[in-house]
Amino acid sequence: MRAVPFLIDANSNTRPLFRLAFNEGFTEQWLQEQLFKNPSSLPFGEINPGYRDVVPLCMEMGTGAGPIDIVYVTPQGKVVIVETKLWRNPEARRKVIGQILDYAKELQTWSYSDLQREVTRRTGEKGNIPYELVKRHFPNTEESEFVDGVSNSLKQGDFMLVIAGDGIRSDTQAMVQYLDLTANMKFTLAMIETAVYQTEDRDLTFIQPRTLFQTKEIQRTVYISDFSEPTTQQEQIQDEINPLFEQYHEFWKEFIDQLRLDDPEQPIANPLARGNVFFSLPPSSTTAWITLYFLKAASEIGCFLRLSSSEEGVALYHALKEDAEAIGNELPYAIEWDDKNCRVITHKRVQGEWPPVRDQNTKSYFSGAVNAFVNTFRPRLERLSESPD
Structure with a gap:
């Protein structure tokens, strides 16, 4: 007022x-x-x-x-x-x-x-x-x-x-x-x-x-390796882009350009020349994020929520797991709770030529998975991050 x-x-x-x-x-x-x-x-x-x-x-x-x-x-x-x-x-x-x-x-x-x-x-x-x-x-x-x-x-x-x-x-x-x-x-x-x-x-x-x-300070965020997680470092690591990564990069650019999420406040991932991209979640991208990934070794694509191994990240993971039944009912995919790595993951095997970047089903799977994970986990993490406890 x-x-x-x-x-x-x-x-x-x-x-x-x-x-x-x-x-x-x-x-x-x-x-x-x-x-x-x-x-x-x-x-x-x-x-x-x-x-x-x-x-x-x-x-x-x-x-x-x-x-x-x-x-x-x-x-x-x-x-x-x-x-x-x-x-x-x-x-x-x-x-x-x-x-x-x-x-x-x-x-x-x-x-x-x-x-x-x-x-x-x-x-x-x-x-x-x-x-x-x-x-x-x-x-x-x-x-x-x-x-x-x-x-x-x-x-x-x-x-x-x-x-x-x-x-x-x-x-x-x-x-x-x-x-x-x-x-x-x-x-x-x-x-x-x-x-x-x-x-x-x-x-x-x-x-x-x-x-x-x-802002007071911008924390540098770096993405490394074919199947990786965001890590904080002083300098960005530059890796040579091989032909496989070039295919990933083109796929992610087109996918992210076409992606429409239900939540208008969700930050959109950067298209990387890697087999995965990251969507930041509350309270910050170094504590909680959603990963979409290609995993060539297992002929697998998937989506997971990852909480960092910090004290805050572990606490948030266990707080979410207390609501595991409701979360499982809310998500349209079968999920696994990975206590060792503080992850909630869903994935599927892919048959045929790798990488499946030309398969429209790949885009449909990724868009549905990330949208569902954002809708399910973002509001919960916002509430937990704001909680005085």
């Missing part, structure tokens, strides 16, 4: 402010333009002191992942990406977060020259435009240091990602699951609600930014 804010003039007269919604006097584009022209209106420095001073570069900057609404940069070369979006529903949240993460992944492949080229395209100015724009606001900025700073920011994925808009609702647990899927990046992500108010006669407009959520 929100109280009604009001303005007070020099004569102590008050004027109430009335909150507007999207499509009631303003649009995402209007908000985007206001934030671009007034970067100090967003609390970048409160989110991360290293971003206290920012300079607008351009709007709608083209990338291979689509146009970025707003791009800012600090005098030290740190890049800021802002998306202005309407937060309509849980599915929109997943799509918007996925979109801004795609932008960040795309920028991580860029050089400084790539950024300079795209900013030049948008501004129509020639020369080292990112640097020139910064120098207009901060004359003491050294060009070589700025270029090196931007290059380093791009290479490391060291960005600030901001989703700003009205109607945003934060769910910290859900955010952790989305971000757990991102590796090898050092970004900070924040969600800022930008409530818009006007006076009754609409002669004054007031924008109130409010930070709802911000």
